[in-house]
Structure formats: structure tokens, C-alpha cells
Amino acid sequence: MKLATWNVNSVRARKERLLRWLEKHRPDVLCLQEIKGSEEDFPRAETTALGYYTAIFGQKGWNGVAILSLTEPQAVERGFGDGTDDGQARLVSADVGGVRVASAYVPNGQSVGSDKWSFKLAWLKRLRAWLDRRSPAEPLAVCGDFNVAPDERDVKHPALWERSVLFHPEARQGLQHVMDWGLQDVFRRHHQEGGLYSWWDYRMLAFPKNDGLRIDLVLATAPLAERSTAASIDRDERKGVQPSDHAPVLTEFDLGRPLSGSGAPGTGGSHAAST
């Protein structure tokens, strides 16, 4: 299964790029963030024509997340589903191909100490609470723009960014708390070096200088992460005319391989007659 995530920074502005990217990579699942529009603004006819189902949680003007998939998403949930709806479309989840997939757009936080900063830290706690209602023994992936770089390798200038909302110790702690539930950074299972980023500021020649951060992540529970076979960042998608400021992140999983320690009958193909 190919599972990807991409903050498109407006699906209307990125429509042609999105469609070309889907044609080229054909992921089984693509999580989108910052579609910046309501469900009616989404180019559903075009993505449907490419064979994709859509689970959209839109919002006029801001935020907005979606899951595109080649098989029909089941049990779609918009938001945290815990009665704390705040009018911000930042989380959508669904069962796709036996995996619970979430597309998350963590608040930016604007500036340390601001109301938005408090909202960001609180949102990460709500995400942890949402996870607490599930089990890390299940195949689950939270994909998206976390607006937090996990560690020093993920930031070009860590000392400079430490005071910013994207790499502040408190934000990193918030992300760690989410991961401590039982999520692994799939990209880091396949790449250990620094300098590999997923976001570059539009300003100050950040991209040509590779002055970026890795804030777009695919986090997976152990049963899923252990089946990952590859991960990459499509840096080329940041180039050219009218790019998003984020690059897509691609991961791949071999779901056919039996899971060690799994006692679930009828799954994994261990009893299948086919060779």
C-alpha cells in the first residue's frame, strides 16, 4: 500500500498539480491538508475521474483536510468526535484497506505565548486523547502537517528555530506525547540523515538554500510501521510554477506480509490456498 501525505496550501490553487501528481504516483491513499475551502470547492469530479474516493472535512477559507483513496473509505469521522468541535477542520479519519488513516493539520501556533500557541499545544493533547480511545495494537496511521519538527536533524538551523513555534521544546514535547501513545515516524525507519525536509518558506530563497524543516510526517502504530518498506519526500514537487510550500511525503507498506505476533485468524493470508 502506498500511503502519502501532502499539505497542498489550497486545493484550488494546486488543482492541476494535484491531479498530475495523482496520475504519476497513484498512491492508494493520499492525505491532504490545508485544502483551504469547503467541500464544494474540492475538485471531486476530477479526482473521481482518476479513480479516487474522497473523504473531505472542509472549511471556508482556512484549514480543511481530506483523504483520497482507491478503495472506498469506511467509518469516516470528521474532527475529534468528542464534542469539542471548534469549527476548525483539522482532522478527518477513515478505515481504508484495513488501516485506520487520519489526515491531520496541527495548528501552526503563530508565535510562542500567543492564544494560537496555546491552542496548538491543546490541540496536540486532544489528538493524544483521540488516540487514547483507540489501540496501538491496531494498524493505524496519523499523516499530516504536524507543524513540529521532531528533532535537530529535521531543521536546517536548530538553534534559530528553537524559539519558533515549529521547533520550540514545548511543541516538540507535545508531539512526543502524541508519539508516546505508540506511533513511529515511518520516514525515520528508512532514513537517518539530516537535511531532508518537507517544508520550505516561500520567502528568502529558502528552497534553493534548502533552508527547510521536516514537519510533514507519517506516524504509524507498530503493526503497520513494521511493514513499511520505503519512505521518501517528493522534493521535486516543490519546484516549478506555483508549488505548495510543502512537498508530499510518500510511504509504502507490505500489508501482505504476515505480522509477527499477530494471532488474528483469516488475515495475513496464512491460510490462503493461493501460493
Add this chain to the structure above:
DNA sequence: ATGGCCAATTTTATTGGA
């Protein structure tokens, strides 16, 4: 090479992003 912000609405300024 990849290039000195971008995209939305509240629209000819302002807001938020990251």
C-alpha cells in the same frame, strides 16, 4: 539547478501561514 512570498477573504487591504 529549484530563485528575493502566497492564498484566502475580510478583496485593491488584511489576515494567517510556517
